[in-house]
Amino acid sequence: MRARKPIIAGVLSSLALYAGYPALTLYQLQSAVRDGNATTLSRLIDWPAVRQGDDQWYEIVKWTLNALIEAEEQGITQANVEGKLASDSPTVKRLLGVTGDYGKFMALDNRWAFNAIKAVGNYGEVFDRNFGPLKMARGKNALWSKGGLMYSAPVR
Numbered sequence: 001m002r003a004r005k006p007i008i009a010g011v012l013s014s015l016a017l018y019a020g021y022p023a024l025t026l027y028q029l030q031s032a033v034r035d036g037n038a039t040t041l042s043r044l045i046d047w048p049a050v051r052q053g054d055d056q057w058y059e060i061v062k063w064t065l066n067a068l069i070e071a072e073e074q075g076i077t078q079a080n081v082e083g084k085l086a087s088d089s090p091t092v093k094r095l096l097g098v099t100g101d102y103g104k105f106m107a108l109d110n111r112w113a114f115n116a117i118k119a120v121g122n123y124g125e126v127f128d129r130n131f132g133p134l135k136m137a138r139g140k141n142a143l144w145s146k147g148g149l150m151y152s153a154p155v156r
Contacts, residue, residue: 059106067113069152070095071122073143078121081114094155102155113155123150 050058071077074092076084084092093099096117097110106112120126127141142148 056106060108060112063106063155064113064116065123066152067095067116067155068120068123068126069143069150070155071113071117072124072150073145073152076117076122078117078119078125081117085114091154100155 050061070091071081074084074089074095076092076095081096085096085098087093087096087098090099094102096114097103097112101110103110103112121129124138124143127138138146138148140149142150144151
């Protein structure tokens with residue numbers, strides 16, 4: 001099997017958007033992005049989608065998103081991720097690949113989550129970098145502990 005290059009191939013989608021707003025067109029999406037329409041955009045930022053049949057890539061995208069959310073929950077940022085390698089927390093150790101063998105089932109090394117966080121930051125940092133300029137509030141994209149819906153499956 002060929003090694004995958006780190007690329008961003010996920011497309012943001014939302015089942016709720018399609019169910020509740022089936023008439024949303026590409027033109028409307030373009031307009032929402034151009035005009036900074038936070039209401040429409042906030043409905044789009046739910047979950048990445050991948051090409052059907054690429055199960056390995058699906059697992060990588062799903063678990064990387066979970067890792068970025070878990071990093072935010074644990075207070076791990078792009079700036080402090082290296083220092084967190086010395087953490088005493090079993091959760092942080094598993095997430096960053098210090099303990100366990102959790103990258104193997106995705107054909108990745110154990111530092112896959114560490115590498116992702118080091119490259120782009122945690123979920124909050126990614127959100128702020130991409131949607132902060134639009135002055136879009138986190139809303140349901142905030143952590144569950146801060147009134148949103150974002151909750152990570154534990155890395156185990």
